[in-house]
Amino acid sequence: MRKIVISLNKLPVIKKHASIQLTIVNKFHNNDILHTKNEPNVDVTPHHFNVQVKVKETFLEIIRIYKRNDSNRKAQLEFIQTALKYMNEFGVHQDIEAYKALLDIFPRGRYVPENRFQVMVYHYPKHQDTALRILNKMEENFVIPDYDVQKMILEIFGKNNLVMKKCFSMFYWQPKFSQLNPWPIPRPTPTDAKVLAEYGLKKISSADLQANVTLYRTKDVPDAIDDTWIFSSMSKSQQELLAVQPTDKSLRVEGPFSIWVADYYLNYFVLKGDPIKREVIYGEYDDVSNMKIPFWERHNFKIPVTIHEQDDGVYYAICASGTSSKDSLLSWIRCLQKTNPILEKIPIVFKLRSLTNEQLCIENDARKQISRDADADTTGK
Structure with missing residues (x-):
C-alpha cells in the first residue's frame, strides 16, 4: 500500500x-x-418486481431473468438488496430456495482471497456485507441453512471470511432454539383466521392445563344474526368459580384485546367478574417448626385459589370470533349457558371498545390484521 x-x-x-x-x-x-460504507439507493422499486402475481415462482423467475440478461453481474448488489426488501411481499421470506437463488447470483471463485493479506483487509467488503444481509434475513425468519448454502459460500468467498463464520454460527445456534417454542405453529404459517384463532386461544389458556378450547357455530344459536365461528376456552376450575358466583352481581364481557400469532394478530374477549375477597395464607412448605397434627382438627373445605383470580377480577372464559361483533359475543354467552346454567340468572354487561381497520406495523414490516370493527359500549343480558 x-x-x-x-x-x-x-x-x-x-x-x-x-x-x-x-x-x-x-x-x-x-x-x-478500501471500503465505501454508503449503501446504494434502492428505495425505488425496480421494474423487475412490479408484477401483479407475487408468488414464489415469479420471484425465482425474476432472478433467472436477471442472471440471463446481466451476465457480468454489474448491479448484483443493488439487485440482491432490493430482492431482500420484497421477499415478504412474494411470500418467500421463509423459503430456503429463495435464499439459495440470491446467493447463486454471486459468481464463483471471484471473491476468494488468495493470500493472508487479502483476508486481513476484508476482501471485497461490499459483497461480503450483502451476503451477510442474506444470512441475517434467514436468521430473522428462522430459516436454518443447509449444507448446500455452506458449499455455495465456500465456492464464492472461500473459508476464511465473515460470511462463513456467520454460517457456522447459524449451524450451531439455530437448531438449538428452533424447537423451544412452547406454542409451535406449522410452517408456512396458515393464513386462515379460524386456524390462527385456535392457536391463539391455546396459547392464552396454556396457563391452565385443564382448559378446553371448544368450537361453536352461531347458526346453532336461535335468533343469531351473524353466521360465523366462535372459539371458547374454559377450564373445570373456571366452571367451579362461576358456579359460586352471586347472582346479584353482574359479569362483564370486555375487549377486544390483541394477541400475536406468528406474523398475524387477532382479537379476543374475556368474561370476567369482580375479584373474590378472601384471606389467602401463604406458608413455607419446608418449615417444620410449627407442625400440626390434622387428625383432631376441624377441616374447612374451600375452593383453592386458582390462577384465574387476579387483582382486577376473576376470568371465567375467553373467546375469539370471526366477526368480533356484539351479536357474536351474545351468541357465545348463550352457548356457555348450556354447560353453565347459572349464566341465565346473572346479568351480563358488554363493555366493548371500537376497533379500527388500520394495520399494525413492527419494524417497518406490514403485518396483517384479523379483525373487524366492533360496536360501541353497550349493555345487555
Missing part, C-alpha cells in the same frame, strides 16, 4: 495539482478506497 502511494505521488500530474494528491490522501484516511 505504501509503494502505491509513493508511486502515485511521483506522477507529474499529481505533482502539478496538489488538490489531486490531497484528495487521494483523504480517500485513504476516510477508508473510502
Whole structure:
C-alpha cells in the first residue's frame, strides 16, 4: 500500500495539482478506497418486481431473468438488496430456495482471497456485507441453512471470511432454539383466521392445563344474526368459580384485546367478574417448626385459589370470533349457558371498545390484521 502511494505521488500530474494528491490522501484516511460504507439507493422499486402475481415462482423467475440478461453481474448488489426488501411481499421470506437463488447470483471463485493479506483487509467488503444481509434475513425468519448454502459460500468467498463464520454460527445456534417454542405453529404459517384463532386461544389458556378450547357455530344459536365461528376456552376450575358466583352481581364481557400469532394478530374477549375477597395464607412448605397434627382438627373445605383470580377480577372464559361483533359475543354467552346454567340468572354487561381497520406495523414490516370493527359500549343480558 505504501509503494502505491509513493508511486502515485511521483506522477507529474499529481505533482502539478496538489488538490489531486490531497484528495487521494483523504480517500485513504476516510477508508473510502478500501471500503465505501454508503449503501446504494434502492428505495425505488425496480421494474423487475412490479408484477401483479407475487408468488414464489415469479420471484425465482425474476432472478433467472436477471442472471440471463446481466451476465457480468454489474448491479448484483443493488439487485440482491432490493430482492431482500420484497421477499415478504412474494411470500418467500421463509423459503430456503429463495435464499439459495440470491446467493447463486454471486459468481464463483471471484471473491476468494488468495493470500493472508487479502483476508486481513476484508476482501471485497461490499459483497461480503450483502451476503451477510442474506444470512441475517434467514436468521430473522428462522430459516436454518443447509449444507448446500455452506458449499455455495465456500465456492464464492472461500473459508476464511465473515460470511462463513456467520454460517457456522447459524449451524450451531439455530437448531438449538428452533424447537423451544412452547406454542409451535406449522410452517408456512396458515393464513386462515379460524386456524390462527385456535392457536391463539391455546396459547392464552396454556396457563391452565385443564382448559378446553371448544368450537361453536352461531347458526346453532336461535335468533343469531351473524353466521360465523366462535372459539371458547374454559377450564373445570373456571366452571367451579362461576358456579359460586352471586347472582346479584353482574359479569362483564370486555375487549377486544390483541394477541400475536406468528406474523398475524387477532382479537379476543374475556368474561370476567369482580375479584373474590378472601384471606389467602401463604406458608413455607419446608418449615417444620410449627407442625400440626390434622387428625383432631376441624377441616374447612374451600375452593383453592386458582390462577384465574387476579387483582382486577376473576376470568371465567375467553373467546375469539370471526366477526368480533356484539351479536357474536351474545351468541357465545348463550352457548356457555348450556354447560353453565347459572349464566341465565346473572346479568351480563358488554363493555366493548371500537376497533379500527388500520394495520399494525413492527419494524417497518406490514403485518396483517384479523379483525373487524366492533360496536360501541353497550349493555345487555
